[in-house]
Amino acid sequence: MKKSSVVIAGGGSTFTPGIVMMLLEHLKRFPIRQIKFYDNDAVRQEKIAEACAILLRERAPEIDFSYTTDPKEAFSDIDFVMAHIRVGKYAMREQDEKIPMRYGVFGQETCGPGGIAYGMRSIGPIIEIIDFMERYSPNAWMLNYSNPAAIVAEATRRIRPNSKIINICDMPVGIEERMAEILKLPNGRKDMEVRYYGLNHFGWWTDIRDKQGNDLMPKIKEHVAKHGYIVNPEKHVETEVSWNDTFAKARDVYAIDPDTLPNTYLKYYFFPDYVFAHDSQHPEHTRANEVMEHREKNVFTAARAVVDKNTAKDCDFHSDEHASYIVDLAEAITFNKKTRMLLIVKNEGSIVNFDPTAMVEIPCVVGANGYEKTCVGKIPQFQKGLMEQQVSVEKLVVEAWISGSYQKLWQAISLSKTVPSVTIAKKILDDLIEANKDYWPILK
Known part of the structure; x- marks a missing residue:
């Protein structure tokens, strides 16, 4: 059975140990011969990588492991780039969240002005990673789950339209797992066949059936009408307050x-x-602060403990099982599995009454040649109107980055459904420009 070589771009991420654990748990269906980490922050990456080296030595010594900041070393002899970079790290996420709040607009990682700011930081580095992959391993696939996925996907469509990149998001996967819990399905979401359409972080399920074709929507709807996607709260005690909301x-x-x-x-x-x-009840303590105080602290503490003890036995790393969709994707490509998955792809008529150039999130069938899109058909006016507004925001952001246009980015923020006026949009933009001067292109 073929064994793959993988580079994780974003090796210093707090999510990296969980992804390594997840890869180890699925070696039987997706065998690996080599794992590399790549990051432009050598110090941060080393803290995670030293611990992961011990973990791999103990649990899968047959897998070659290395970590580097050198692109040639990282991207040579690989089959897959698994990319989950965070440009500016949590310090800039904090700015994304707090700057809009000065003007009565919520701040969020991927939505509204915060997501736009993050997108402007992410475009250049994502394109750089694609170029490294194509230079050193031209037959490799990039599996991108870096946020904000909608803006990143539009940027790759515009700037590197022929690259072997698949954009994917874990949010629908997480929701589908909760749906499966509502239904008490023995194999979780994989017992469901779904129809879904939208943009990333902006979509709707229209049909959910079991493998025998039975309609599962009524039971899920009954639960959601009463409880939302809250299910088995005693099982999800680790879920943060903001996510429960x-x-x-x-x-x-x-x-x-x-x-x-x-x-x-x-x-x-x-x-x-x-x-x-x-959000405004705690303007100085946003989600970014929550993550830095908990996840960031806990993961690096766990990594240090592994290194200090020189063993990963009983370590506090946990498999990022919700990210197993990345293994599903890599396995489907490697072994031509024809797996049905939600991907972010160019519309090109899949939604017949929507912009053919829009990057939409729809079911696709994945195999050795990449993906084949399913036909969604016509969508209702309500969703169509919402999606047209939001996809215009995403396109304007990418256009602003490509052309260095202040005007286009002002238009993008003004058009966001989260911003109440053009005046407020300009004030937010001016503050974001100052905060992001080390990351954004110069806007004129």
């Missing part, structure tokens, strides 16, 4: 269109006043 708020998002089931992130577009009211 998001899962619960799906009840109100669902009420707007009970013919479908919504992606949770629609809460930010439908209820920006509600989100800001919650």
Whole structure:
């Protein structure tokens, strides 16, 4: 059976140990001969990599492991780039969240002005990674799950349209696992066949069936109408308060269109006043601070403990099982599995009454040659209108980055459903420019 070589771009991420654990748990279906880490922050990466080296030595000594900041070393002799970079790290995420709040607009990692700021930082480095891959391993695939996925996907479509990159997101996967819990399905979400359409973090399920073709939507809808996507709270005690609020708020998002089931992130577009009211109660302590105080601290503490003890036995690294969709994707390509998955791809008529150049999130069948898109057909006016507004935001952001246009980025922020006026958009933009001067292209 073929064994693959993988480079994880973003080797210093707090998510990297969980991804390594997940890869180890699925070696029987996706065998690996080599894992490399690549990051432009050598010090941060080394802290994670030293611990992962011990973990791999103990649990899979047959896998070659290395880590580097040198692109040639990282991207040579690889089959897959698994990319999950965070440009500016959590310090810049904190700015993304807090700057809009000065002007009565919520700050969020991928939605609204915060997501736009993050997108402007991410485009250049993602293109750079694609170029490294194509230079040193031209037959490799890039599996990108770096946020904000919608803006990154549009940028790759515009700037590197022929590259072997597949953009994918874990949010629908996480929601589908909760749906499977509602239904008590023995094999989780893999017992479901779904129809879904939208943009990344901006979509709807229209049909969910079991393998025998039985309609599962009514039972899920009954639960969501009462509880949102909150299910088995005693099992999910580790879920943070902010995420529990998001899962619960799906009840109100669902009420707007009970013919479908919504992606949770629609809460930010439908209820920006509600989100800001919650955020503004603690303007100096946002989600970024929460992550830095908990996840960031815990992962690096666990890594240091592994290195100090020189063993990963009983370590506090946990498999990032919700990210097993990355293994599903790599396995499907490697072994031509023809696996049905939600991907972010160029529309090109899959949604017949929507912009053919839009990067939409729809079911695709994945095999050795990449993916084949399914036909969604026509979508309702409500969703179409919402998606046209949001995809225009994403396209304007990418156009602003390519052309260095202040005007285009001002238009993008103004057009976001999360921003109340053009005047507020300009104030937010000017502050974001100052905060991001080390990361964004110069805008004129």
